[in-house]
Amino acid sequence: MDWPVMTWGAPHAERADAVRNRLHLLATAREMLAELGADRLTMDALAERSGLGKGTVFRRFGTxxxxxxxxxxxxxxxxxxxxxxxxxxxxxxxxxxxxxxxxxxxxxxxxxxxxxxxxxxxxxxxxxxxxxxxxxxxxxxxxxxxxxxxxxxxxxxxxxxxxxxxxxxxxxxxxxxxxxxxxxxxxxxxxxxxxxxxxxxxxx
Amino acid sequence: MDWPVMTWGAPHAERADAVRNRLHLLATAREMLAELGADRLTMDALAERSGLGKGTVFRRFGTxxxxxxxxxxxxxxxxxxxxxxxxxxxxxxxxxxxxxxxxxxxxxxxxxxxxxxxxxxxxxxxxxxxxxxxxxxxxxxxxxxxxxxxxxxxxxxxxxxxxxxxxxxxxxxxxxxxxxxxxxxxxxxxxxxxxxxxxxxxxx
DNA sequence: AGCATAACCGGACTTTACCCCGCTTAGTGG
DNA sequence: CCACTAAGCGGGGTAAAGTCCGGTTATGCT
CATH class of the missing domain: 1.10.357 (Tetracycline Repressor; domain 2)
Incomplete structure (x- = not known):
C-alpha cells in the first residue's frame, strides 16, 4: 500500500476530504474500540457507522x-x-x-x-x-x-x-x-x- | 481448542481414523507448501486435495x-x-x-x-x-x-x-x-x- | 471562471477462514 | 457377534477481509 505522503504543497498531497475522512474514521474506530473491544471492530461496521463506504476505509488504512x-x-x-x-x-x-x-x-x-x-x-x-x-x-x-x-x-x-x-x-x-x-x-x-x-x- | 490428549488407553484417545486423516492432511499440506508457498495454502484447497471435508481439516487443526x-x-x-x-x-x-x-x-x-x-x-x-x-x-x-x-x-x-x-x-x-x-x-x-x-x- | 486531471468515493463482488449439525463409523462391553 | 455411544465426518452456510471500477469531486492551471 502506498500511502499519500504528507509533504506540503508537493504534488500528491493528501486531499482535504481525505484528511477529513481519515480523522473521522479514526475517531469512530476509537469509539467502537471502547464500546465493543478490538475483535468486534469490523471493517464493514466501521464503514457503516462512520457513514462512509468500505472502499474508503481500505484505501485509508490498507488493511x-x-x-x-x-x-x-x-x-x-x-x-x-x-x-x-x-x-x-x-x-x-x-x-x-x-x-x-x-x-x-x-x-x-x-x-x-x-x-x-x-x-x-x-x-x-x-x-x-x-x-x-x-x-x-x-x-x-x-x-x-x-x-x-x-x-x-x-x-x-x-x-x-x-x-x-x-x-x-x-x-x-x-x-x-x-x-x-x-x-x-x-x-x-x-x-x-x-x-x-x-x-x-x-x-x- | 481442546486437543485430544494422547494418553494411551485412557478415555478420549485419538481415534484411528482421526490419526490417519491427521497424518494425511499434514503430508498434503507439506506438498502444497512446497508447491505453492504458504499463503496460497488455503483450507478449502487442502480439504479438497486431500479428499476430505473442510470440517475435518478444522477439527484436526482448529485454525x-x-x-x-x-x-x-x-x-x-x-x-x-x-x-x-x-x-x-x-x-x-x-x-x-x-x-x-x-x-x-x-x-x-x-x-x-x-x-x-x-x-x-x-x-x-x-x-x-x-x-x-x-x-x-x-x-x-x-x-x-x-x-x-x-x-x-x-x-x-x-x-x-x-x-x-x-x-x-x-x-x-x-x-x-x-x-x-x-x-x-x-x-x-x-x-x-x-x-x-x-x-x-x-x-x- | 472554466477546464483537465488526478484523487477519491461507494458499494457490489470475490475469496477465505471458520461454524454448524445431521449422518456415519470406530471402539467397547456384554 | 451385536448393540450402543462417543468421536469423527462432510459440506453447505456465515461473516468478514480485501478488490475493482464506474461515477464524483477537489485542485491546479490558464
Whole structure:
C-alpha cells in the first residue's frame, strides 16, 4: 500500500476530504474500540457507522491491522514527545543507561495500556509495518546504546534484540488472560526485569 | 481448542481414523507448501486435495495457523532430539554457557530454514500456542540459565526475554524480502549477536 | 471562471477462514 | 457377534477481509 505522503504543497498531497475522512474514521474506530473491544471492530461496521463506504476505509488504512497501527501511532506520538523532550530520567539530561532503563519502564507501561490495540496491530502476513511502532522504539534504543560505552558490539542488531526482549513478552508470549488477571504485577515484573537485563548487558 | 490428549488407553484417545486423516492432511499440506508457498495454502484447497471435508481439516487443526504449528512441531521434534541428546556443544556434555550459545545458533538456523512456516504459525488473535514452538525453546533456555551461576535474577522472565531476543528478529522484525535477499549473512549475524548478547548477560 | 486531471468515493463482488449439525463409523462391553 | 455411544465426518452456510471500477469531486492551471 502506498500511502499519500504528507509533504506540503508537493504534488500528491493528501486531499482535504481525505484528511477529513481519515480523522473521522479514526475517531469512530476509537469509539467502537471502547464500546465493543478490538475483535468486534469490523471493517464493514466501521464503514457503516462512520457513514462512509468500505472502499474508503481500505484505501485509508490498507488493511485491518493498519487501523490499529494508525491508532497506536497517535498514542506513540505523545509518548515519543515525553521521551525526546520530557523531564529526566526519561527525557534528555539523565545518564544514557538511566534513560534506557526509564525508557523500558515507560514502554512497558505504554504497551500494557494499549495492549489490545498493539496486539491487533500485528499483521501475520507482513512484518512490523513501516512508520509505526517499533522502528521508533528501536531507533531510540539504538541511540542510547550508542551513548553508552560498550565494547565491540553490533549495536544495530543489539538494538533489535533488546527491542524484541522488551516488546516480545507483551506482544507474543503473555496471553490476554494472563494480563487481565494480574496486569499491575506483570507490568512491575517486566519493568524490573528489563532493568536487570539492561544492567547486565551494559556493565563494563 | 481442546486437543485430544494422547494418553494411551485412557478415555478420549485419538481415534484411528482421526490419526490417519491427521497424518494425511499434514503430508498434503507439506506438498502444497512446497508447491505453492504458504499463503496460497488455503483450507478449502487442502480439504479438497486431500479428499476430505473442510470440517475435518478444522477439527484436526482448529485454525489455519494450527496447521503450520503442527508442521513446525514435526521439525521441532527432531531439533529437540539434537538438543536433548545429541553431541556437544548442542547436546549435554558441554558447559552450560557453551550450550546456550550453540542452542541460539542452532535455533536461528532452524527458524531461518522454516521461516515461512514459522511466520504462518503466528496467530494474531492468540499468543504463542500451547504445546508448540516457544514453550520448548523457552524451557530449554530457562534450564540452561539455571545451570549458569548468575546473581540474583528472575530466571523465568529472563528466559522469556532471551527467547524473545532470539526469535523476535526473525519472526517479527525482519521482512521476508530482507531475508530472501541475504539469508546466509543474516543468519551469521544473528547467531553472532546472540553469542554476544548471551556472553554479556552471563558474565560475572 | 472554466477546464483537465488526478484523487477519491461507494458499494457490489470475490475469496477465505471458520461454524454448524445431521449422518456415519470406530471402539467397547456384554 | 451385536448393540450402543462417543468421536469423527462432510459440506453447505456465515461473516468478514480485501478488490475493482464506474461515477464524483477537489485542485491546479490558464
Amino acid at each position: 485491518r491491522a493498519g487501523i490499529f497501527q494508525a491508532l497506536l501511532d497517535d498514542g506513540e506520538r505523545a509518548f515519543q514527545e515525553q521521551v525526546l523532550s520530557g523531564p529526566p530520567p526519561l527525557g534528555p539530561g539523565a545518564a544514557p543507561l538511566e534513560r534506557l532503563i526509564a525508557y523500558g519502564r515507560a514502554r512497558v507501561g505504554f504497551l500494557m495500556e494499549h495492549r489490545e490495540i498493539a496486539r491487533a496491530a500485528l499483521d501475520g502476513r507482513q512484518p512490523i509495518p513501516a512508520g509505526s511502532q517499533t522502528p521508533l522504539s528501536q531507533m531510540h534504543i539504538r541511540m542510547l546504546l550508542g551513548q553508552i560505552h560498550l565494547g565491540p558490539a553490533n549495536l544495530d542488531i543489539l538494538a533489535v534484540q533488546l527491542t524484541a526482549a522488551l516488546d516480545g513478552p507483551l506482544l507474543l508470549y503473555l496471553s490476554a488472560a494472563d494480563l487481565r488477571h494480574a496486569a499491575p504485577q506483570a507490568e512491575q515484573r517486566l519493568a524490573q526485569s528489563w532493568q536487570d537485563l539492561v544492567q547486565r548487558v551494559c556493565r563494563p | 489455519r495457523a494450527g496447521i503450520f504449528q503442527a508442521l513446525l512441531d514435526d521439525g521441532e521434534r527432531a531439533f529437540q532430539e539434537q538438543v536433548l541428546s545429541g553431541p556437544p556443544p548442542l547436546g549435554p556434555g558441554a558447559a552450560p554457557l557453551e550450550r546456550l550459545i550453540a542452542y541460539g545458533r542452532a535455533r536461528v538456523g532452524f527458524l531461518m530454514e522454516h521461516r515461512e512456516i514459522a511466520r504462518a504459525a503466528l496467530d494474531g488473535r492468540q499468543p504463542i500456542p500451547a504445546g508448540s514452538q516457544t514453550p520448548l525453546s523457552q524451557m530449554h533456555i530457562r534450564m540452561l540459565l539455571g545451570q549458569i551461576h548468575l546473581g540474583p535474577a528472575n530466571l523465568d522472565i529472563l528466559a522469556v526475554q532471551l527467547t524473545a531476543a532470539l526469535d523476535g528478529p526473525l519472526l517479527l522484525y525482519l521482512s521476508a524480502a530482507d531475508l530472501r535477499h541475504a539469508a546466509p549473512q543474516a543468519e551469521q549475524r544473528l547467531a553472532q549477536s546472540w553469542q554476544d548478547l548471551v556472553q554479556r548477560v552471563c558474565r560475572p
